[in-house]
Amino acid sequence: MNEIKELSQELINKISAGEVIERPSSVVKELVENSIDAKSSIIDIHIRNGGKTEIRVSDNGVGINSKDVKLAFKRHATSKLSDHNLLKISTLGFRGEALSSIASISRMKIYTSISDIADGKSFEVNSGLIGELKPSPRKIGTTIEVNELFYSTPARLKFLKTENYETLLIKQCIQKLALSNPDIEFNFYSNEKKIISSLASKNLNFNKKLEHRIVSLFGSEFFKNLIWFNEKIDCYNFFGFIGLPTFHHSNSAKQFTFVNKRPIHDRYLYNSIKAAYKDFLSYDRFPQVVLFINSPLEDVDINVHPTKNEVRFKNMQNLRSLLIRSIKKGLESAGHKSSTINTLKTLDTINKNNLNFMTKKVDDPFLSNNYFNKENSTNLTEEICQDYPLGLAKSQFHETYIISQTKNGIVIIDQHAAHERIVYEKLKKNYNQNNLETQILLIPEIIEVISEELDILLNHRDFLARYSLLIEKFSNESIIVREVPLILINCNISLLMKDIISDLIEIGDSQILETNINKICSSMACHGSIRAGRQMYQDEMNKLLREMESTPYSGQCNHGRPTYIELNLNQIESLFGRK
Template sequence: MAVKLLSETLINQIAAGEVIERPASVVKELVENAIDAGARRIEIATAAGGKSLIRVTDNGFGMGPEDLGLAVQRHCTSKIEGELDHISTLGFRGEALPSIGSVAKLRIQSRPDGADTGFEVRVEGGRMTEPRPSPGNKGTIVEVRDLFFATPARLKFMKSERAETGAITEVVRRMAIAFPEVRFALSGPDRTSLEFPATEDDRLARIAQILGRDFKENAIELDAVREDVRLTGFACVPTFNRGNSLHQYMFVNGRPVQDKLLISAIRGAYADTVPRGRYPVATLFIELDPALVDVNVHPAKADVRFRDPGLVRGLIVGAIREALTREGGRASTLGAEGMIQAFRPGFGSQTAAPQSRPSGFGNAPYFHGGQRPQNYAMDQSPFRPLETAAVAGFAEERQAVFGDVDRPSARGESAPASDHAPSAEDATDHPLGAARAQLHENYIVAQTRNGLAVIDQHAAHERLVYEALKQSLHADRTPSQVLLIPEIVDLAEEDCDRFMAHADAFAELGLAVERFGPGALAVRETPAILGEIDAAGLVRQLADDIAEWDDASGLKSRIDHVAATMACHGSVRSGRRLTIEEMNTLLRQMEATPGSGQCNHGRPTYIELKLSDIEKLFGRR
């Protein structure tokens, strides 16, 4: 078969298959064009989920007749000159408008500032008309009708109108977060009107418009710099989480992206603080020299490639963990809201589900995987991995707070309060206040300066013991056990190369691996705390994680999981009566321990209720 040149219309339709995947893709491209044109007001109207109508109106610079004629031709753009390593605009490929015009009925009406009249151009199924005069205000109106009418097979892959409408809304939400100085309005017969007024430089106010007031009340501000990369934004406390990752927003130089590296970094930063199956809420803004990031990875421009991905990932993980250490002990406001609802008249008439939790804390099982872990019998382990400094830290932590478990109060008997307990007047000035009572031998009620706090004593102490264990385990090289016969693991050569790039980090965690030929690894030592494990399976899992996420934190997570299980079984149990001194000691240690706002399984350790909320319950406010 002879080689021949494809027609321009067919070329554009092929390109449209990559650029225009669905109506939301059209909205994204047109809104990006409006922002690049300096628009401060953008209105989007749709019908039938964007399949029958998409209209984007802006008050940007506008275009004259010459620019209009070129704008609908492939690879014509005003946004880039010369090299691709200094892209500062959202659009730059010059493919969006001709791709849309090749599969839909496209009309562009525009008038630049200072012009007496505007002009319009039409493109239908790839056939373009000449620009002609048309009345209009300053700015541009782009109208797309009958999307994919020229490629009807593509319509079969469209989802329901409701799903397509939701995808369009999500695109606008992401653009609105990225550009708080722009007013966005979204309307159409298939949705209620949605408007995001401009908030100028107040990024948090714009995010609150989109994600709700709860985000603002649970957000921790981020601002960190490493070399030439700056990270700003907000990360929410771990107990403020969601059932999917749709509330994770990432932007690189103002461009909304959905990049695996960034998603992996957020996951790593919140490791062991968010329940399994739940996702943290965060908005991250990365600013760096355009030469250090490649945005020309895919026509959709949702993926990026960093010149130094390790630097970017380390910056995100470090900044979020520092923020959680600084303020991670805060309780989610959703807990207080659930508590208020529980006290409202009529609430008690409803039968609550067993072990129900306040809204917003997730539905994850109490233990990872939904099953209670087996008791760790360290005295029966042939490797006795805890005969290290971790044992001393574990015992000292328990003794410091609760002393001897065989004393009367440990057996549920009454024990007198110590004469050395801090006075209630002084303790109420602390964040968690002064202990007043213990309910059902598990919940501590404390009075704060402006309200009260209810603390789950088992969950709180579990976190304290866990942090002490982690600090002991990771303070030095994790103890390892030498295998009598090295385990040989066959892997693809490229997987071996990637794995050995992290060999030093694995060795610090007790996993000693050496190269064994071009396509195999030899495992000589494994972390002692893991006991008898499938070394080959562990190495293969770590290799898969590195290949997919460029992330080698899986081994540390497994070690931390064992430490979490030990902390759960080694902490004070529910049903134990505590003295006032013990309760106050627990509160003070919680205030000094990073991440004490949630237990090892992601459940909240305490709920705080303001005095004003209590007064509302009694109609005093």
């Protein structure tokens, strides 16, 4: 064995740089976080070649005092932590590692001043060696330039991806920090081209400021599909914008989560969000959220990893259930609201079909007898339209869709999907309150099953009884159903029982958890709801619309598909080229 030696400071810095600085976006993250901690109101970021050749971050923050400037580049040197506050960290930085790490693997230039009139200073740092301080007048603030990142660690350089990809990662990193700091103006340029320009909005409440920020970063269509929520439970405050369940995505790229304003990438938090949306989304779709969690500083540990992207909560289990509860409550407040994306998709399809339509021979509408028999809409109808968000049902088409007239347009409703959601919510509510209305079958239904299925059904008899499904063994290969929930009285009981058997097989012997309850309610709802292909009368259709309006989450069926689509008059007019 060789002799034991202490590593040189230079080597220590390089090793630590490997943990903190993985790629150009990690440099941007550390520098911008420093600018935020320095109370800047404007932060400009310039990069070249995906940050590989140059990254420059300028701010108008408090600046660095001349006497401290060299110290700032020493490892574990920080102005943000004292011996007493490791458990109460309110700044983004605290480990004093970023500047020393970046300096050890690049060539840096620093310009900084602590007032508009005091002389600024500038100096260079090459591979960790600090050059001479030179006078360099500038306004208050700091500019840090990082050139030739990883030039001294070529192995790292090799792992970098294309310019476009590295630029995208930098952009995403800035977006995250910009979302949690709507008071700060952010400008981002890549090869002199403006990529982000997001002004600060002053004198507004946080909700409005965040709205402006989201629109400036992601556009208004994204924003239109979000709903504001703000829940205070225990010592936590959960707030922000959560996406309508019909506005889902194939990955989690647009899930932004912040703990005490710090962007956090945490699998456990993502899973909790997924759990909150579980009833509305299939497992491979992701909701979109900009979600803030404020917690007492001493209840979260952010010192989990050098990149400070993860957190540990004192009581994660508790946090998880409170978070799920508050997101669900937020979603409930959206009621029947459905995503505008569906409307856009509709317009798109109609537009495409219209092109085909134009080339076909069209019947002249003026020749049609009904044309001038325009239906007189009574004042009463109009009043009703004004009062109800989903309007007044006008008629049914193909025994599947209802079209209703609203104050500003029309709504097309998928009768089965809509009714299914209503029945589902009713079943679940009644199940939870233990008061399902039941109906004894006049003629009990006998259902043939194989012996394994019989065992499973009989093992779950009490469980099914809670759903008011009363079954008994009839023979070795059949059961008899004596009672069902009133809501299901008209359904095909034998098909329903087959589905429930397969649910039970899937659930296995596991405990009766909420997921299972939802699953069974979902199967029951599917059987108990109005089928596509059934004729409905106007009263019945309107009753359905009114129920939708008062049922939580009725904008989508249990599988996350929309239950209705809305077209306002502006959109209809633009389809006809009137606008």
